[in-house]
Amino acid sequence: MILKKIFPFILLVVVFSCNSKQVTNAEDYNTYLTHTDSQTELLAAAQIWTDKLDANPNQFPYLGKRASAYSKLFSATGNIEYLKQAEYDLLEAIKVTNEKNGSYLKSLAANYISQHRFKEALEKLKVAEAIGDKINGTKKMLFDVHLELGNYIEAESYLEAIKNTSDFDYLIRLAKWEDHNGNLEGAIENMEKATQIAESSNLKGMKQWAYTNSADFYGHAGDIKKSYKYFLKALELDPNDAYAKKGIAWIVYSYENNAEEALKILDHVSSYYQAPDYELLKAEVAEFQNNLDLKSKSLENYQVAVSNKQYGDMYNAYNVTLFTDDLLLPEIAIDFATTEVENRPTPLSYDLLAWSYFKQGDVDKANQIIEEFVDGKTFEPAVLYHVAEIYKAAGKTDEIKPLKEELIASIYELGPLMTTKIKNL
Numbered sequence: 119m120i121l122k123k124i125f126p127f128i129l130l131v132v133v134f135s136c137n138s139k140q141v142t143n144a145e146d147y148n149t150y151l152t153h154t155d156s157q158t159e160l161l162a163a164a165q166i167w168t169d170k171l172d173a174n175p176n177q178f179p180y181l182g183k184r185a186s187a188y189s190k191l192f193s194a195t196g197n198i199e200y201l202k203q204a205e206y207d208l209l210e211a212i213k214v215t216n217e218k219n220g221s222y223l224k225s226l227a228a229n230y231i232s233q234h235r236f237k238e239a240l241e242k243l244k245v246a247e248a249i250g251d252k253i254n255g256t257k258k259m260l261f262d263v264h265l266e267l268g269n270y271i272e273a274e275s276y277l278e279a280i281k282n283t284s285d286f287d288y289l290i291r292l293a294k295w296e297d298h299n300g301n302l303e304g305a306i307e308n309m310e311k312a313t314q315i316a317e318s319s320n321l322k323g324m325k326q327w328a329y330t331n332s333a334d335f336y337g338h339a340g341d342i343k344k345s346y347k348y349f350l351k352a353l354e355l356d357p358n359d360a361y362a363k364k365g366i367a368w369i370v371y372s373y374e375n376n377a378e379e380a381l382k383i384l385d386h387v388s389s390y391y392q393a394p395d396y397e398l399l400k401a402e403v404a405e406f407q408n409n410l411d412l413k414s415k416s417l418e419n420y421q422v423a424v425s426n427k428q429y430g431d432m433y434n435a436y437n438v439t440l441f442t443d444d445l446l447l448p449e450i451a452i453d454f455a456t457t458e459v460e461n462r463p464t465p466l467s468y469d470l471l472a473w474s475y476f477k478q479g480d481v482d483k484a485n486q487i488i489e490e491f492v493d494g495k496t497f498e499p500a501v502l503y504h505v506a507e508i509y510k511a512a513g514k515t516d517e518i519k520p521l522k523e524e525l526i527a528s529i530y531e532l533g534p535l536m537t538t539k540i541k542n543l
Contacts, residue, residue: 140374141342141343141346141369141373141374142346142366142369142370142374144379146350147350147353147363147366147383149357150353150357150363151363151382151383151386152357153358153386153389153390154357154358156194156358157191157194157195157390160187160190160191160194161191163187163190164184164187164188164191167180167181167183167184167187168184171184178210178211178214178215179211181207181208181210181211181214182207182208182211182221182222182225184207185203185204185205185207185208185211185225185229186204186225188200188201188203188204188207189201189204189225189228189229192204192232194358195390195391195392196360196391196392196393197392198392198426198428198429198432199428201229201232201233202428204229205226205229205230205233208222208225208226208229209226212226217245218249219249219251220246220249220250220251220252220256221251221252223242223243223245223246223249224242224243224246224255224256224259226239226242227239227240227242227243227246227259227263228259230242231259231262231263231266233430233431233432234430234431234432234434234461234462235430235431235461236263236266236267236461236462237267237461239259239263240260240263240264240267243256243259243260243263244260247260254280257276257279257280258276258280258287258288258291260272260276261273261276261277261280261291262291264276265294265295265298266462266464267462267463267464268462268463268464268465268467270298273295274295277291277292277295283311284315285315286312286315286316286319286324286328289308289309289311289312289315290308290309290312290327290328290331292308293305293306293307293308293309293312293331293335296308297335297338300497302335302338302339303339305335306332306335306336306339309328309331309332309335310332312328313325313328313329313332316328322355322356325351325355326352326355326356326359329348329349329351329352329355329362330348330349330352330359330361330362330365332344332348333345333346333347333348333349333352333362333365334365336348337365337368337369337530337531338531340527340530342369342373342530345365345369346366346369349362349363349365349366349369350362350366358390360387360390360391360393363383363386363387364383364384364387364396364399366383367380367383367384367387367399368380368399370383371403371406371533371534372529372530372531372533372534373530375406375534377403377404377406377407378407380403381400381403381404381407381412384396384399384400384403385400388400392423394419394420394423394424394429394433394436395420395433395436397416397417397419397420397423398416398417398420398436398439398440400412400416401413401416401417401420401444402533402535404416405535406533406534406535417440417444417445420436420440421440424436424437431457431458431461434454434455434457434458434461435454435458435466435467435470437450437451437454438451438454438455438458438470438473438474439470441454441474442473442474442477443477446477448474448475448477448478449478451470451473451474451477452471452474452475452478454470454474455467455470455471455473455474456471458470458471459471464496465491465492465495465496465501466496466498466501468487468488468490468491468492469488469492469496469498469501469504469505471487472484472485472487472488472491472492472504472508473504473508475487476504476507476508476511481508481511481512482512484508484511484512485508485509485511485512485514488504488505488508488509492505493505499524499525499528499531499532500532502521502524502525502528503521503525503532503536503539503540505521506518506521506522506525506543507543509521510543518543521543522540522543525540525543526540
């Protein structure tokens with residue numbers, strides 16, 4: 119049986135029984151619903167290094183500088199072309215330096231992580247580890263990649279290797295590890311320590327990361343007020359932070375059931391940030407509104423966006439959900455899920471495969487995958503819902519009750535469309 123999160127269930131029930139209470143105030147964030155153009159400045163920075171390279175083609179460090187500029191452009195705009203341009207420059211720099219420069223290898227690994235090419239990232243990090251330059255930073259990234267790949271023994275080993283309870287990078291990884299293990303209280307405790315370090319150092323990037331991740335953790339715990347507060351703090355630092363705005367949109371939609379306001383925020387973000395999954399969120403909110411035209415249009419926009427081959431396998435998981443739950447084409451979903459398992463053999467990936475077979479009507483196959491690769495290995499609410507539905511179809515009624523209790527406590531994370539589905543388990 120899947121173990122429950124180590125977090126007081128009663129507190130969560132109390133939180134969700136009071137979800138009619140208003141948490142957000144449009145006056146808090148309306149000032150951020152404008153976009154300050156940073157792309158022009160970042161493009162100019164990239165052009166500087168292009169000009170330098172044109173004048174001095176043999177100066178390979180300029181490739182690294184331009185790759186950094188393109189990476190910043192991707193972060194600011196979500197435009198996949200900038201991430202791919204950064205990859206090209208880093209590959210050229212690594213080629214010129216005969217894979218002897220650990221910094222370039224780690225930068226390329228970070229690029230591959232953004233593209234969900236985790237196995238390739240691991241290969242580059244192993245080479246960087248062998249070089250030994252700035253080894254602690256390499257070990258931190260090795261923890262990240264092993265965790266993403268489901269190599270949990272290796273991940274824990276690298277976490278132990280970088281242990282330093284006064285180090286921001288260690289604490290945020292420890293928080294992530296605790297969350298992976300279902301210890302949400304421990305995750306929050308370490309995230310709070312990391313946030314204190316970030317604020318003491320007064321480094322914008324560290325604070326930005328700490329605030330958005332703290333907001334996520336508090337949202338998982340049902341403390342919506344703190345989640346909202348931290349998203350606002352992130353926007354104070356960077357008014358263009360698309361992720362923070364998306365987080366507030368989710369609070370407005372899932373906690374306050376204000377679909378119109380949520381769509382207003384999401385439409386604003388989409389005006390300058392290109393992330394296909396935002397269209398899926400719009401489709402969900404539209405369904406909640408019973409606006410089927412908007413839902414259809416948003417799903418169409420998503421499919422057009424991800425048809426860009428430069429995305430590679432970045433949106434496989436989203437595609438599985440699209441083809442199982444919205445387009446009702448599970449045979450296509452199975453293909454995406456199979457690829458995801460090959461790329462990233464985690465419990466979450468196997469869940470997608472099981473759900474695809476379940477939607478195709480193969481309950482036995484779905485149940486077999488859940489029992490072997492998923493049950494007891496993850497605490498993600500969306501996965502627990504799939505497990506509950508599959509167990510229900512398989513007649514395993516004794517397994518459903520504790521899952522249902524956990525899911526009721528996770529309605530905020532799952533969204534209001536899931537309420538009836540969970541009650542019917």
